[in-house]
Amino acid sequence: MAMRVGALAPPDQRPTPLAWLQANLFAGPWNALLTVLTAAALAAAALRLVGWMLRAHWAVVGDNLRFWLVGPMPVEFVGRAYWAGGLIAGAALLTVLGLRVRVAPRVLIGLWLGILAGAGWVMSPVRLDEVGGFYLTLLLATVGIGASFPVGVLVGVGRVSRLPVIRTASLLYIELIRGVPFITVLLWFSVFVTLVSGDALGRVQRAMIAMTVFTSAYVAEIVRGGIQSVPRGQTEAARALGLSGLQAMRHIILPQAMRNMIPALVGQFISLFKDTSLAVIIGLTELVGTGRALLAITAYLHDVREVYVFLIVVYFVFSYAMSSASRRLERRLGLGER
Amino acid sequence: MTIAEVREAESGRPQPGDSGGPIILLEDVHKWFGRLHVLRGISLRIHPGEVVVVAGPSGSGKSTMIRCINRLESHQRGRIVVDGIELTDDTRNIDAVRSEVGMVFQSFNLFPHLTALQNVSLAPMKVRRWPRARSERVGLELLERVGMPEKAHVYPGQLSGGQQQRVAIARALAMQPKIMLFDEPTSALDPEMIQEVLDVMKGLAREAGMTMIVVTHEMGFAREVADRILFMDEGAIVEEGAPEHFFTNPTHPRTKLFLSKILHQ
Numbered sequence: 001m002a003m004r005v006g007a008l009a010p011p012d013q014r015p016t017p018l019a020w021l022q023a024n025l026f027a028g029p030w031n032a033l034l035t036v037l038t039a040a041a042l043a044a045a046a047l048r049l050v051g052w053m054l055r056a057h058w059a060v061v062g063d064n065l066r067f068w069l070v071g072p073m074p075v076e077f078v079g080r081a082y083w084a085g086g087l088i089a090g091a092a093l094l095t096v097l098g099l100r101v102r103v104a105p106r107v108l109i110g111l112w113l114g115i116l117a118g119a120g121w122v123m124s125p126v127r128l129d130e131v132g133g134f135y136l137t138l139l140l141a142t143v144g145i146g147a148s149f150p151v152g153v154l155v156g157v158g159r160v161s162r163l164p165v166i167r168t169a170s171l172l173y174i175e176l177i178r179g180v181p182f183i184t185v186l187l188w189f190s191v192f193v194t195l196v197s198g199d200a201l202g203r204v205q206r207a208m209i210a211m212t213v214f215t216s217a218y219v220a221e222i223v224r225g226g227i228q229s230v231p232r233g234q235t236e237a238a239r240a241l242g243l244s245g246l247q248a249m250r251h252i253i254l255p256q257a258m259r260n261m262i263p264a265l266v267g268q269f270i271s272l273f274k275d276t277s278l279a280v281i282i283g284l285t286e287l288v289g290t291g292r293a294l295l296a297i298t299a300y301l302h303d304v305r306e307v308y309v310f311l312i313v314v315y316f317v318f319s320y321a322m323s324s325a326s327r328r329l330e331r332r333l334g335l336g337e338r
Numbered sequence: 339m340t341i342a343e344v345r346e347a348e349s350g351r352p353q354p355g356d357s358g359g360p361i362i363l364l365e366d367v368h369k370w371f372g373r374l375h376v377l378r379g380i381s382l383r384i385h386p387g388e389v390v391v392v393a394g395p396s397g398s399g400k401s402t403m404i405r406c407i408n409r410l411e412s413h414q415r416g417r418i419v420v421d422g423i424e425l426t427d428d429t430r431n432i433d434a435v436r437s438e439v440g441m442v443f444q445s446f447n448l449f450p451h452l453t454a455l456q457n458v459s460l461a462p463m464k465v466r467r468w469p470r471a472r473s474e475r476v477g478l479e480l481l482e483r484v485g486m487p488e489k490a491h492v493y494p495g496q497l498s499g500g501q502q503q504r505v506a507i508a509r510a511l512a513m514q515p516k517i518m519l520f521d522e523p524t525s526a527l528d529p530e531m532i533q534e535v536l537d538v539m540k541g542l543a544r545e546a547g548m549t550m551i552v553v554t555h556e557m558g559f560a561r562e563v564a565d566r567i568l569f570m571d572e573g574a575i576v577e578e579g580a581p582e583h584f585f586t587n588p589t590h591p592r593t594k595l596f597l598s599k600i601l602h603q
Contacts, residue, residue: 236410237447237506241461241513242437251460255451 052305060294060303061310067294071132071285080126081135084119091115128204132285134314136204140276140286144211145269151212152219157249159224170220177217182275186210190282207279215272222264226257259333266326270319277315287311361386361517361549362407367416369402376402377413378573384551386516389543391560392553394570395596400553403570404519407551408439421516437465440510444522446502448494454481454505455490458512465513473512480508484538500531504538511542518542520552532556539563557600561585569593 015023026032061068070081091112098108131139158170177185189210190203201209230253238248280289291307294300300307360383369377376399384390392400405411406418409425409432418425420435449457459477462468468476481487484504494502503523510518520539524532536559542548543563554560560567560581567584569577569592577584577593585601588594 231447233443233445233447234449237441237443237449237509240408240410240436240439240441241509242433242465243461244433247464251464252449256449259451 056306056309057300057303058306060300060306064294067133067290068287069133070135071290072293073126073130073132073135077126077130080122081131084122085135087115087119087122127202129202131204133290134287136279136284136286137273137276140204140207140211140279140284141269141273143208144215144272144276147208147212148215148219148272149265151216153223153254155216155220156223156227157254159220160227162245174217174220177214178221182214183278183281185214186278186282189213203282203284207282207284211272211275215268218268219265222261222268223257225264226261227253229260230256259330262326262330262333266322270322273319273322274315287314360384361421362551363417363419364403364407365417365419367403367406367413367418369399369406369411369413369415376573377406379416380573380575381416382568382575384549386549387547388565389548389550389552389563390566390568391564392551392568392570393555393557393560393596394568398570399573400570401521404441404521404551404553407517407519408436408441410441437513438515439517439519440513440515441519442503442506442510442521442523444525446494446499446506446526448502448506448509450494453491453493454486454497454508457494457505458509461509462512477508477512480511481505483511483541484508485534498531499527500534503527503531503535507535507538507542517549517551520550520554522553522555524554524556555600557585557597569596 025035066078069085070078073081094111095108098111155170155173158166159174161167161170186207189206193201193206193209197206227249234252234256235248238252239245243251276286277288279286280292283289285293288311291311295304295307362382362384364380364382367377367380368375378399380399380403392404394400402411406413406425407420412427413425421438423431423435423438425431425435448454449460452460455474455477458480459470459473462473462476463470466473478487478490481490484507486501486504489497489501489505494505497505507518507523523539524535527535536556539550539552539559540563543550552559552564564581567577567579567581568575569584569588569590571590571592577588577590584593585597588597
């Protein structure tokens with residue numbers, strides 16, 4: 001006999017706060033003891049931290065904002081640096097607004113190319129080796145990301161090429177670079193490349209090349225993984241329609257691979273952003289370098305904690321912004337397509 | 339095969355009014371996967387407008403055979419000539435054949451990042467270099483022909499299996515192929531969706547006079563539409579004939595066993 005069963009609301013299974021406490025923190029004497037001890041240790045640590053924060057000398061940050069931002073750049077150029085920074089911040093703001101109202105991506109790319117050209121023109125009288133601070137950190141990261149992405153895609157596509165020469169060359173490059181630490185690549189480029197390049201490449205440029213060469217190998221592996229995550233049937237369908245291997249890659253495989261690659265790619269770029277701090281060992285005055293330079297001044301000799309707390313906060317804020325932006329991108333791309 | 343027939347097959351595309359030349363010719367085709375001998379001397383001639391159904395147990399080489407016809411797999415011995423073009427390692431030949439031969443897959447293989455219409459109009463735009471407007475107009479006509487014009491701007495993920503397969507058929511037709519290959523087109527479908535796909539295929543065979551090779555277990559479709567049925571086992575064609583012969587009077591014991599299993603379940 002047919003019978004309709006009405007839908008019921010699910011039962012409420014949330015415990016009361018008191019019941020939760022009892023079950024999770026004070027279940028039995030050992031559990032209660034552990035809870036009390038942990039709470040006491042946390043309280044003691046918090047007390048000391050608050051005490052330090054009240055006594056901390058934030059002047060090392062507040063009085064030197066210019067150095068934190070642009071490093072030891074000659075004072076007559078600082079105004080230009082602020083203009084360029086303002087332009088880029090403006091472009092970032094417009095991008096966020098543009099994404100809200102769903103402007104065509106083409107417009108945004110055009111905007112960025114224009115703004116970057118403008119910023120480059122504003123900064124053109126400044127020698128690259130004179131910039132520092134957050135400005136240099138951002139510059140290293142942006143150039144590193146901007147260059148290693150296309151190079152990595154090329155090498156990654158080469159890694160799955162049917163031509164043995166291209167495949168082997170890509171494989172050698174990837175394995176060679178992944179087999180050495182970033183610091184050694186950085187040192188190698190800052191010491192040995194001058195043998196060939198002479199004075200043609202400044203220290204900052206050599207650091208940029210080192211970051212690109214290093215990160216491209218990892219991007220290539222991510223690209224390979226992304227390509228191989230697209231089912232074989234997609235290539236077969238594309239080839240069966242008469243698309244060439246390159247067309248299939250460009251229109252069918254890479255667009256799908258790209259979405260699978262975003263989390264790993266952003267992770268790689270965040271790690272590149274943080275690795276810019278290693279440039280301090282080849283004598284660049286980026287954020288960490290600025291901190292160390294300030295600590296060398298007598299007045300700030302004892303402000304080590306303040307400087308490193310500030311550095312941690314800056315790196316964290318930017319890394320977190322990148323990872324949350326990528327999560328939004330993933331959600332947006334994930335909608336309605338698969 | 340006589341010398342005259344071979345010469346005819348090699349003489350280029352059959353002209354209009356050219357009577358009798360096969361559009362697909364397989365001659366003693368062999369293929370191995372590693373040490374596994376999957377095609378063991380397949381010879382076959384298919385004429386324009388013919389609908390050929392290929393049946394047989396799984397692993398018998400049916401799919402591999404039709405995948406060789408548009409070179410998704412390469413054969414290692416023998417000859418395959420499609421529409422007057424011999425399939426060799428020459429990539430120009432392969433591209434030429436692929437744009438004459440449409441293929442429909444068991445798992446649809448629609449492009450999930452493109453809408454139904456984009457799926458259909460991509461190849462004409464990129465391979466035939468048609469302008470977007472023309473490609474989309476033809477794409478819409480084809481979506482209408484497979485009965486789903488209202489789904490043009492929907493992504494494959496939002497379509498049912500049967501709808502996806504119909505879009506896949508439209509996508510293959512967009513290249514205006516002379517030959518359509520179907521690789522178990524209904525095997526991945528829920529039972530209630532099989533008929534809508536078969537109906538589209540019947541229309542294609544009857545109204546458009548398309549040359550079709552269909553690998554399928556749908557014996558009802560075979561009986562109704564096929565001009566010829568091939569039965570394959572262990573990499574060889576063991577039985578071949580018109581549907582009435584095939585269903586009523588099979589000669590090979592393997593065919594008899596297969597039919598008894600598939601028809602009396």
